[in-house]
Structure formats: structure tokens, C-alpha cells
Amino acid sequence: MGHAPKFLAASMVCFGAALAFSGSALADGYDTYRGHFEPLPTLPPIPADNSLTPERVELGNMLFFEPRISSSGVISCATCHNPALGWSDRIPRAVGHEGQVGERNTPTVLNSGFFTAQFWDGRAATLEEQALGPIEADIEMAMSLEDAIERLKEFDVYPKKFAAAFPDDDDPINADNVAKALAGFQRTLNTPNSRFDRYLKGDLMALNEQEKQGMKSFVDSGCVACHNGPALTDSQFYRIQVPGSEDEGRFLVTGDEADRFAFKTPTLRNIAVTYPYMNNGATATLEEAVEIMGREMLGREYSSEEVDDLVAFLHTLTGEMPSFEVPALP
Amino acid sequence: MGHAPKFLAASMVCFGAALAFSGSALADGYDTYRGHFEPLPTLPPIPADNSLTPERVELGNMLFFEPRISSSGVISCATCHNPALGWSDRIPRAVGHEGQVGERNTPTVLNSGFFTAQFWDGRAATLEEQALGPIEADIEMAMSLEDAIERLKEFDVYPKKFAAAFPDDDDPINADNVAKALAGFQRTLNTPNSRFDRYLKGDLMALNEQEKQGMKSFVDSGCVACHNGPALTDSQFYRIQVPGSEDEGRFLVTGDEADRFAFKTPTLRNIAVTYPYMNNGATATLEEAVEIMGREMLGREYSSEEVDDLVAFLHTLTGEMPSFEVPALP
Numbered sequence: 001m002g003h004a005p006k007f008l009a010a011s012m013v014c015f016g017a018a019l020a021f022s023g024s025a026l027a028d029g030y031d032t033y034r035g036h037f038e039p040l041p042t043l044p045p046i047p048a049d050n051s052l053t054p055e056r057v058e059l060g061n062m063l064f065f066e067p068r069i070s071s072s073g074v075i076s077c078a079t080c081h082n083p084a085l086g087w088s089d090r091i092p093r094a095v096g097h098e099g100q101v102g103e104r105n106t107p108t109v110l111n112s113g114f115f116t117a118q119f120w121d122g123r124a125a126t127l128e129e130q131a132l133g134p135i136e137a138d139i140e141m142a143m144s145l146e147d148a149i150e151r152l153k154e155f156d157v158y159p160k161k162f163a164a165a166f167p168d169d170d171d172p173i174n175a176d177n178v179a180k181a182l183a184g185f186q187r188t189l190n191t192p193n194s195r196f197d198r199y200l201k202g203d204l205m206a207l208n209e210q211e212k213q214g215m216k217s218f219v220d221s222g223c224v225a226c227h228n229g230p231a232l233t234d235s236q237f238y239r240i241q242v243p244g245s246e247d248e249g250r251f252l253v254t255g256d257e258a259d260r261f262a263f264k265t266p267t268l269r270n271i272a273v274t275y276p277y278m279n280n281g282a283t284a285t286l287e288e289a290v291e292i293m294g295r296e297m298l299g300r301e302y303s304s305e306e307v308d309d310l311v312a313f314l315h316t317l318t319g320e321m322p323s324f325e326v327p328a329l330p
Numbered sequence: 331m332g333h334a335p336k337f338l339a340a341s342m343v344c345f346g347a348a349l350a351f352s353g354s355a356l357a358d359g360y361d362t363y364r365g366h367f368e369p370l371p372t373l374p375p376i377p378a379d380n381s382l383t384p385e386r387v388e389l390g391n392m393l394f395f396e397p398r399i400s401s402s403g404v405i406s407c408a409t410c411h412n413p414a415l416g417w418s419d420r421i422p423r424a425v426g427h428e429g430q431v432g433e434r435n436t437p438t439v440l441n442s443g444f445f446t447a448q449f450w451d452g453r454a455a456t457l458e459e460q461a462l463g464p465i466e467a468d469i470e471m472a473m474s475l476e477d478a479i480e481r482l483k484e485f486d487v488y489p490k491k492f493a494a495a496f497p498d499d500d501d502p503i504n505a506d507n508v509a510k511a512l513a514g515f516q517r518t519l520n521t522p523n524s525r526f527d528r529y530l531k532g533d534l535m536a537l538n539e540q541e542k543q544g545m546k547s548f549v550d551s552g553c554v555a556c557h558n559g560p561a562l563t564d565s566q567f568y569r570i571q572v573p574g575s576e577d578e579g580r581f582l583v584t585g586d587e588a589d590r591f592a593f594k595t596p597t598l599r600n601i602a603v604t605y606p607y608m609n610n611g612a613t614a615t616l617e618e619a620v621e622i623m624g625r626e627m628l629g630r631e632y633s634s635e636e637v638d639d640l641v642a643f644l645h646t647l648t649g650e651m652p653s654f655e656v657p658a659l660p
Contacts, residue, residue, distance in 0.1 A: 065414045072429055073421040079404060084395045084659045091403035098429030099402055326656060329414045 029202045030212050033219050038267065039197040040230045040319065044113030044187055050128060050180045052187055055165040062161065062327045063178060069148040070141035072097060077134065077182070080106045083324060086273040087189060090283030096134075099141035103247050106282030108274045110322070111267055113187035114231035120263050120279050121250045122237060127183035137254060145175045152178075155330040191270055191319025199316070207316055216315025217306050222298050230266035232317065240242025240296050242278040249279065272315045286311045355489050358534045360542050369527040370560045370649065374443030374517055380458060382509045382517060385495040392491065392631025392657045393508060394492060398479040400471035402427060405510070410436045416520060416588065416603040422611030426464075427472035434579050435611030438604045440652070441597055443517035450593050450609050451580045452567060457513035462505060475505045476610035482508075485660040518639035521600055521649025529646070539648055544643025547636050552628050557642065562647065570626050571610040579609065602645045616641045 046052045063069070065077040075096060081088045088108040090252050093101050094151045112118065118130035134140040135148055152158040153173055162172035196215075198206040207215070218224055226234050237250045247294055251260035262281045277283040283292060290310045294302045302310065374380045374509065397406040405426060410419045418438040423431050432640045434450050448460035463471040481505055482488040495511055496502040522580070526545075528536040537545070548554055556564050567580045569627055580589035591608045607613040613622060620640045626634045632640065 067412070067415075068420070072425045074409060074419060074425045079409070083656050085397075089404060090398070090659075095404045097404045099427060157434070242541065321658065326413050328521075 018201075025133070028212065030216065033212075033216050034200055036224050037196070037200055037215075037217050037232075038230050039200045040111065040114075040190065040192045040194070042190060042192050044111070044190065044230075046187065047126065047128070050184060052071055052184050054162070056181050056184040056187055058327075059161045059165045060181035060183070061324060062158075062186055062329060063182050065327055066152075066329060068151050069135055069143055069178075070097065071143045071147070075141050077109075080134075080140070081109045083321075086110065086270055088274045090275060092276055094140065096140035097138065100139040101107075102139050104279050105276065107266060108270060109186050109271045110274075111188055111190050111231045113183075113190070115233060115267070116235040117237075119266050120266075121236055121253045122264050123253045127180045128176075129184050131179040131182035131186075135178075145178075148178070149173055149175060157330040165297065189322045189324070191321060194269070194317050194319035196316040197319065200274070208312075210309055211316050212313075214311070216307035216311055217302075217310050221294070221300065221302070221306070222294070224294065226265040226297075229270050230265045232263040235264060237262040238262055238297065242280060242282065242292055242296065244282040245278070245280040268314060270318050272318050286314055290314075294319075338444055339350050354458065358542065360546065363542075363546050366532055366549050366554050366558065367526070367530055367545075367562075370441065370444075370520065370522045370524070370531045370561050371595050372520060372522050374441070374520065374560075376517065377456065377458070377560050380514060382514050383495065385491070386514040387518055388586055388657075389491045389495045390511035392488075392512070392659060393512050395657055396482075398481050398660060399473055399508075400427065401473045401477070405471050407439075410464075410470070411439045413651075416440065416600055420605060422606055424470065426470035430469040432469050434609050435606065437596065438600060439516050439519055440604075440649075441520050441561045441599045443513075443520070444559070445563060445594075445597070446565040447594055448569075450596075451583045452565070452594050453583045458506075458509045461509040461512035461516075465508075472567075475508075476618045478508070479503055479505060487660040519652045519654070521651060524599070524649035525646040526643075527649065540639055540642045541646050542643075544639035544641070547632075548643055551624070551630065551632070551636070553640075554622070556595040556627075557598050563595040565594060567592040567594055568627065572610060572612065572622055572626065574612040575608070575610040577609055598644060598647055600648050602648050606658060616644055620644075 010247070017089060019084065021142070022172075050056070064077045064081075067074045067079070070076065080094050080096070081087045084088055086108055087110045089095075094106045095101055107120065113127060118124040118127060124130035132145060135143050136145060159173060162169075162177060162181075166172040166177050170176065188202075189273060195206045195211075203270045218227075224235065226238065228234055232284070237259060239258075239260070241251075241261050247263075248260050250262040250264075251257070253259070263307075270288065271277075275284065275286070277286070277289040280288065283289045287307055290307050296299050349606060363424070373382070379534040380386070392406045394411075397409070398403045400406065410424050410426070411417045412419055416438055417440045419425075419436045422434075424436045425431055437450065441458075443457060446455065448454040448457060449463070454460035454463065462475060465473050465476060482492075482501060485620050489503060492499075492502040492511075496507050499507065525536045525541075548557075556566065556568060558564055567588070567589060569579075569588075577593075578590050580594075581587070583589070601607075602616065605614065605616070607616070607619040611620045617637055620637050621632060624630050
């Protein structure tokens with residue numbers, strides 16, 4: 001089914017408002033485009049060996065905001081994955097221990113439970129594998145896991161919370177369980193019910209015509225080949241050198257020449273509120289990001305109308321921010 | 331009126347439970363002690379030139395959590411005045427820009443609207459005067475006010491929020507208004523309804539006998555001479571050199587020899603959750619803090635029973651933490 005001319009599509013939008021409530025999903029002429037996408041579930045897959053219990057989520061929430069597991073005592077996960085800033089930091093490259101600036105832009109933790117590879121270079125497959133990395137990284141929290149565990153044991157409340165979260169463990173305060181609790185908490189940080197999700201679920205008025213045109217360009221020009229699945233990432237790696245970057249990316253993990261300059265496809269969920277963009281965070285706006293991706297990954301120059309449509313579409317991917325509590329730490 | 335013998339006081343506690351509801355405030359034998367204190371109001375005095383409007387509080391809340399007004403882009407007021415940690419940081423001395431460690435322990439902002447002097451050395455009289463200091467301090471946020479204002483102007487939302495908060499100003503985004511908004515927000519961060527407040531208001535069962543004994547020692551041994559008023563501080567300055575400190579304190583502000591090593595009386599509200607203690611944060615526990623204060627300020631060695639009673643009393647000063655929202659920043 002083709003794309004209706006614009007004047008017709010506009011009139012169908014009005015018509016579609018009624019049809020959306022009568023159950024038709026064909027009414028706006030974009031049904032084949034919608035078929036490339038899926039709504040974001042409220043929860044990602046939960047691994048068999050890390051049940052998402054309330055006790056683990058509560059403990060993970062505490063640990064996520066806990067700065068005393070950094071060597072300075074003031075940096076927590078929430079420093080760079082700041083809930084006030086789309087659970088990221090909105091600066092080009094992460095700033096960590098003693099103000100050191102890393103090589104890469106902080107990825108949001110929102111919807112990260114839907115990824116099958118973690119970090120820009122995929123050096124962790126799961127959130128459990130990912131969780132401990134920033135604690136130990138010299139330029140992030142700069143804390144040995146041994147010291148972090150010892151510090152947690154100094155408080156009265158953490159032994160109780162770990163015992164409640166891991167009732168089958170004799171000695172529950174350990175690095176594996178820190179990772180499990182943090183991963184569990186992060187699996188609750190999802191953003192369903194974006195306008196795009198509402199559109200995919202049948203509310204054909206949730207997107208305007210420009211946004212639907214952007215969705216069409218997203219499919220037709222090939223973005224969807226990598227940005228697909230519920231979080232709009234395939235969690236795969238592709239070679240790209242964005243302006244200003246000499247980062248060798250996944251090559252540093254695998255040593256495989258094919259991976260030199262390869263980076264993981266980032267999620268596009270909430271992309272409007274997780275600027276700046278690219279592995280080095282050097283791209284400030286969605287317009288620039290779309291142009292760069294067209295040029296570098298798809299070998300095309302988008303017209304300014306296409307850019308505007310694509311950016312309008314990307315703005316519909318901002319979902320409902322997850323509820324959470326700033327914990328009262330010991 | 332004297333202090334009733336302990337066996338009698340214990341029986342009067344039971345008796346007092348009934349009397350508390352019949353309106354008597356004399357029933358537990360500590361009425362003259364209670365008379366030295368006053369409950370914490372829900373709001374501190376509001377200055378005539380900075381009305382506490384919802385728009386100012388909302389803007390101040392945003393600015394309090396805004397890290398982009400630091401030169402690194404990751405340090406906000408909330409980094410050291412962390413709501414997860416009693417609106418302080420629970421480390422000995424503040425860690426700021428590039429991991430620099432300051433000379434002094436971070437004071438909590440809770441109830442700071444009740445102080446008539448700000449900072450350990452009183453170099454600001456009001457919260458408005460205080461608010462900009464940490465933004466500019468080289469070892470804290472390390473940002474010139476000019477740059478901070480410029481950065482705020484880059485966002486679409488801040489000009490609107492400043493205009494709403496300061497509707498009479500032609501050019502509302504300026505340093506004075508940043509200070510006013512931050513001060514306004516901080517005036518909402520109060521902790522009424524501690525057990526001690528409930529006790530002062532007539533619930534004579536809100537404190538147990540040991541805690542009342544601690545209150546009595548607090549008065550009889552002289553703590554209350556400086557720790558008085560709603561926030562249990564007189565906001566005055568006294569000479570003290572605590573273990574490990576060579577900080578000259580208020581002398582660095584006034585140049586007055588009488589102020590060498592003088593520091594402001596800190597609030598005792600929420601003291602149990604705002605450890606560690608003293609101007610250099612070198613004192614980890616309330617027990618040590620009580621012993622040091624007895625020795626240095628009152629010239630006496632408290633017995634271990636007195637220390638326990640005083641510490642028990644201090645624990646009753648933890649109030650209800652203020653509600654607030656982590657803002658969605660632009």
C-alpha cells in the first residue's frame with residue numbers, strides 16, 4: 001500500500017480520529033510502515049537467575065543513588081545517569097573521578113533492559129555484567145569492588161537489605177548481588193506510552209502528518225534496518241567515524257579488524273531528551289545527528305524536509321518517565 | 331522545679347500518657363526543661379523582598395538540581411546537599427570541582443532558613459547571599475556567574491521560568507534572581523514534627539525517659555546556651571579547635587583576632603542523619619561529638635551515662651524529611 005498524497009492524508013487524519021475508536025488500524029494509510037515497529041512493553045525480559053523482586057528493586061534503587069561506593073564518596077550511578085536529565089548527563093563526554101573526562105557519551109539507562117549488548121562497545125552482554133564496570137573504572141567511580149563491599153558492610157541497613165533481597169544466600173553482600181540489584185532496578189526504568197506507542201496501539205491521532213512522514217522516511221531510507229525492536233536498537237555493531245572521533249570502539253574489545261571504529265546502535269527511545277549524540281557526544285542537535293547518520297550510514301543527503309520530518313518523528317519517541325524514589329540512604 | 335527521681339518519673343510517664351490528652355503539659359516533671367525549647371515551624375521567616383511564590387520555589391528546585399551551572403557540567407547544589415543523605419554528603423569534607431577536597435564539612439540545607447548566619451564562618455547573612463557562593467567557588471562548582479547565566483539563557487525553558495518567577499523584572503535571568511529562587515526553594519526544606527517537636531507540643535509520650543534525661547542534661551550542662559531557637563542554633567560564633575583542625579574560621583572573614591578559630595553554632599536539627607560532625611567533619615559519631623563539645627566548650631567530661639542520654643535526646647531531633655521533586659530539566 002502506497003503513501004497517500006498529502007492533501008488526502010490530511011483529510012484522512014480527521015476521518016481516522018473516528019476510525020481509531022472503531023478499531024480500524026488501516027485508516028491513515030501508513031499501516032505497512034507501522035508494521036515495522038512494536039510498542040515498548042512496560043518491562044523488558046527478566047533473566048531466570050535474577051527475579052525482579054520488590055526487595056531487589058528497592059536495594060538496587062538505593063545502590064544506584066549511593067555515592068559512598070565511589071572512592072571520592074560523592075559519585076553515584078545517578079551522577080552520570082541523572083534522573084533529572086533523562087537518566088543521562090547531557091554533556092558530551094562523561095565526567096567522573098577527580099573531574100576526569102571519558103572518551104564517550106553517557107548512554108541513558110532508560111529501557112536498557114531491552115538491549116542485548118551494553119556499553120557503546122558491547123563489552124557486557126547483560127545489565128548484570130554492565131553494572132559493576134562504572135564502579136571500578138578509574139575515570140568513573142574509581143572504587144575497587146572489595147572496598148565498595150566493605151563500605152556497604154559498615155552500615156547497619158545494607159546487610160538487612162541484602163539479606164531480604166537475596167534470602168537464599170548465606171553471605172549476601174557481594175559483588176554479584178550488587179550487580180543483580182542494580183540490574184533489577186534498571187529493568188524498572190522504562191518509558192512506555194510515548195506518543196509513538198499510542199499510535200502503534202491504534203490511536204492514529206497520536207502522530208501528526210509530519211511525524212508520520214518522518215516514520216515513513218525512517219523506514220524507506222533504511223534507519224529501521226538497525227534501529228528496530230522495542231527500544232529501536234538491534235544491539236549490533238557498525239563501523240562509523242563521527243566528526244571528531246578517533247575512538248576505535250568495539251575493536252578495543254574484540255581485537256577483530258572488522259570491529260575497528262564499530263559502535264553499538266544506540267536506542268532511539270527518548271532520543272529528544274538524551275542529547276547530545278554519537279559515541280563522542282559531539283553532536284548537539286537531532287537535526288545534525290540525522291544528517292550525519294544519513295551521510296555516514298546510509299550514503300545519502302537528506303533534504304531539509306526529510307530532516308525535519310525525521311526529527312519530528314524522533315520527538316514522538318519520548319515516553320513517560322519512570323517513577324522512582326530518591327532513597328533515604330543510611 | 332526539680333527533677334523527679336527516676337523511679338517516680340518512670341511511673342509518671344505512664345500517668346502522663348493519659349494526661350497528655352487531657353491537655354496538661356506538666357505531667358512528666360520536665361516542664362521547666364521544655365520551656366527552653368520551641369517547636370520547629372513549618373516555614374522560616376520569609377524576607378519582604380523575596381516572596382515565597384510557587385513559581386520561585388519551582389525555579390529554585392530546578393536550579394538546585396541543575397549541574398550545567400558548574401564548569402564540569404556534573405556538579406549541582408544537590409551533589410553535596412544530597413537529598414538521599416540528609417541534604418548533605420556524609421563525608422568529612424566537601425568534594426567539588428575535579429575532586430578537590432575543601433576544608434570544611436558540608437552543612438545540611440535542611441532548616442537553613444531559620445539561621446541568621448550562613449556558612450560555617452557566617453560570611454553570608456542570608457540564604458540569598460549564600461546561594462551563589464558554591465557556584466563560583468573554585469573548589470566547588472567553579473563557574474563564573476556570568477557563564478552560569480549565559481548557560482541558563484541557552485535553554486528555552488529557563489527564560490520562561492524566570493519570567494514567571496520574577497514577573498516585574500524586564501530582564502529576569504540574572505544572578506540576583508538565581509539567588510532568590512535558590513533561597514526560596516531552600517526555605518521549603520524544613521523538617522517539622524520530629525519526636526521532640528511532638529513532645530514540645532504536648533505529646534509527653536513522644537520521648538522516653540532516657541531522652542528526657544538527655545534533654546535535661548542538655549539544659550543543665552549548658553548546651554542550650556548556644557543551641558537554642560527553633561533550629562537549635564543561635565547562629566553566633568564561638569572559638570573552638572576540634573581535633574585535627576587548624577582552620578581559622580571566622581577570622582578569615584572579619585580579620586578580628588577574637589574570631590580566630592571561631593565557627594558558627596551548627597543546627598542540631600536532624601543531627602543523627604547529618605554525620606560526620608564538626609567544621610572539619612573528622613568526628614564520626616554523635617558520642618564523640620558530645621564528648622568533644624563537653625570538653626572544648628563546656629569544660630567538663632560527661633559521664634558515659636550522660637553521653638548516652640544526650641545522644642538519645644539528639645536522635646529525637648530528626649524530623650519529617652521535606653517532600654520535593656527531582657525536576658525534569660531541559
